[in-house]
Amino acid sequence: MLNIKNVNQYYGGSHILRDVSLQAHTGKVTVILGRNGVGKTTLLKSLMGLVPIKTGSIELEGKAIQDATPYARARAGIGFVPQGREIFARLTVEENLRMGLAYKSGSTPIPAELYELFPVLKQMLHRRGGDLSGGQQQQLAIARALAAKPKLLVLDEPTEGIQPSIIKDIGRVIRMLADRGDMAIVLVEQYYDFARELADDYVVMERGEVVAQGLGKDMEANGIRKLVAI
Numbered sequence: 001m002l003n004i005k006n007v008n009q010y011y012g013g014s015h016i017l018r019d020v021s022l023q024a025h026t027g028k029v030t031v032i033l034g035r036n037g038v039g040k041t042t043l044l045k046s047l048m049g050l051v052p053i054k055t056g057s058i059e060l061e062g063k064a065i066q067d068a069t070p071y072a073r074a075r076a077g078i079g080f081v082p083q084g085r086e087i088f089a090r091l092t093v094e095e096n097l098r099m100g101l102a103y104k105s106g107s108t109p110i111p112a113e114l115y116e117l118f119p120v121l122k123q124m125l126h127r128r129g130g131d132l133s134g135g136q137q138q139q140l141a142i143a144r145a146l147a148a149k150p151k152l153l154v155l156d157e158p159t160e161g162i163q164p165s166i167i168k169d170i171g172r173v174i175r176m177l178a179d180r181g182d183m184a185i186v187l188v189e190q191y192y193d194f195a196r197e198l199a200d201d202y203v204v205m206e207r208g209e210v211v212a213q214g215l216g217k218d219m220e221a222n223g224i225r226k227l228v229a230i
Helices: 040-048 070-076 093-099 113-117 119-123 134-146 164-180 192-198 224-228
Strands: 002-011 014-024 029-033 055-060 078-081 152-156 184-188 201-206 209-215
Touching: 002 040, 014 029, 014 040, 014 184, 014 201, 014 209, 029 040, 029 164, 029 192, 029 224, 040 070, 040 078, 040 152, 040 184, 070 078, 078 134, 093 134, 113 119, 113 134, 119 134, 134 152, 134 164, 164 184, 164 192, 192 224, 201 224, 209 224
Parallel strands: 029 184, 029 201, 078 152, 152 184
Antiparallel strands: 002 014, 002 055, 201 209
16 A cells, blocks of 8 residues: 655755655555654655655555655545644534545545444534544544545554553554455554554664664564663
């Protein structure tokens, strides 16, 4: 589904991403791990077209998208859940979900499945996003990204600042979406145990480079916990 090949990216004179290559496959969760400041969020922003890459290629279903605009990438089937959630605090839950359908026809209904995945959103449909708890806002951000039924779901640290009970719910939803077999998932995560539990494949970054990758089931044997320990 996703093929990132030899991507380099700079901020001013700083070389942030160094020949980064990775793949994400339909029906699998690809976890990207690494300490703070190693380039994980920059990689996702490059994937979404929010920052330009200097060299390299990004392909979605075999089609090059590295020169496409962010909205064209969304239309191509990428759903993005940014770090910090970035929901619209003054809009209702329903209006936030409709923002996920912004490029669809105005009559496109909000998929009922979203309320099955996150029942609390149906209960709070007319409440403003800013009045939700941090965990509820994260559920809303994920549901908004899922509204347009993406082929690739990209999540940037969805457990950050979230209570344990909702972390479990989010993990359950991510696993279920991957197992359904019609979506690839890329998950950037600092919480090692959450990442290990979900990972079908893993990638470890350090100083803007990929320094390790493999199968999720091999993470413990390969010493990945020590590699990403803060």
